[in-house]
């Protein structure tokens with residue numbers, strides 16, 4: 001609990017509640033004053049010359065507590081604030097934080113929770129507010145914090161306001177103040193790292209370091225030293241002492257991404273570290289204490305990994321004190337458009353393009369596509385569109401494959417006169433936008449990119465069979481037979497990329513713009529059937 005006693009103004013109309021708060025907070029030596037409404041609070045503040053913390057019930061008899069908070073913030077009050085409310089909605093929490101609250105507690109609140117929140121908020125720097133409501137961030141706050149952390153449509157780096165994301169934000173808010181380990185699951189690209197950072201930024205450790213380690217990207221024999229450090233001479237190439245991520249994260253948060261990639265012997269060491277809070281560098285016998293909060297993530301099914309003996313059960317339960325599952329993008333409804341529009345604006349500004357939005361048809365495509373690569377894929381699509389096109393509105397033909405359905409089937413037949421007869425205007429639009437697609441399938445790029453690399457959604461880019469007689473029903477049926485299941489096309493694309501990268505999975509994954517884990521996982525699945 002807090003060491004320094006503080007001046008706390010309790011604004012609570014119910015005497016039973018204010019009495020309970022006074023009893024709880026007196027134990028920590030704070031100087032407490034109680035008022036029963038907004039007008040009395042303003043008077044008390046004017047008379048006292050200031051306070052360190054406001055404890056405000058949002059339901060006051062003489063007006064909404066949010067208005068009081070907002071007014072005091074705009075008047076330049078240099079005090080932290082905690083809002084209390086019986087309305088457990090994310091919107092209320094978001095509004096209260098925008099009005100200046102550093103934390104929002106749901107009523108009824110237990111004594112320990114209240115004392116914990118007061119202690120946490122008092123440990124945060126006093127916001128230095130200029131009249132007008134601007135809050136300057138504490139020194140050392142991350143650059144990302146320059147944007148408002150929470151708005152109606154965003155939450156600490158996440159864009160989105162769909163019900164499943166709001167549920168995730170609620171969990172993050174509830175988990176953030178504690179030191180409990182958090183285990184984040186979700187498909188690749190759903191924002192697990194964003195989630196880990198949100199937990200950090202929302203926690204009392206926000207001024208400390210956030211250190212992220214991707215267990216899939218580090219060779220297995222270097223992982224122990226990356227996490228726990230090494231001493232000079234511990235192994236060939238260890239020419240100096242190295243602190244390791246755990247020590248670097250002292251006082252902050254250590255994020256272990258793709259934890260499922262950690263081998264079993266290192267899992268045992270991680271478990272020991274979690275149990276003792278002590279780090280032992282590679283090549284040293286000395287145990288060093290560290291104070292870190294562990295957040296980890298995987299896009300594998302952790303229960304299946306435990307069942308398969310690849311993940312220690314004891315470690316899993318030690319890590320999974322709080323679990324947060326991020327929904328796939330396809331389950332987030334309108335968030336798809338919110339994210340797409342946000343990044344269209346951002347990338348448009350960066351690339352000096354004048355796009356104002358997506359047309360209705362393009363929006364429909366974005367909303368119905370399955371997004372196997374989740375938000376990461378959506379960002380790549382928007383970036384692709386912005387870089388390769390210009391104009392006011394994004395139209396369907398500007399979307400890259402496989403989103404543009406006609407593009408998916410057009411390339412092999414664009415040069416076929418029957419296509420022009422059926423879909424001439426669209427085909428010629430595509431042809432103008434992507435001349436390479438309209439080129440006949442000859443030459444080094446075969447009209448479609450790298451030779452031999454299949455295009456998602458259509459057959460392999462090997463030379464097409466000669467088209468059947470123009471206009472016959474057979475011709476169209478043959479074309480349809482060229483369409484193969486997406487999973488098969490994806491598999492072949494990955495295999496081909498690995499072949500072209502001479503077996504280097506990390507490079508193949510980078511060029512495919514997916515996580516290496518996705519490749520490992522798919523290969524594992526293929527092996528185990």
Ligand SMILES: Nc1ncnc2c1ncn2[C@@H]1O[C@H](COP(=O)(O)OP(=O)(O)OP(=O)(O)O)[C@@H](O)[C@H]1O
Pocket residue numbers: 157158159160186187188189190191192193194195257298299339375376379514515
């Ligand atoms: N809701 C969101 N709003 C805005 N950007 C997001 C959102 N979710 C994810 N992103 C962005 O998408 C990209 C992928 O996110 P992130 O790396 O956190 O995903 P991940 O689940 O950790 O992926 P992987 O499992 O492949 O490591 C990042 O650029 C991230 O900033």
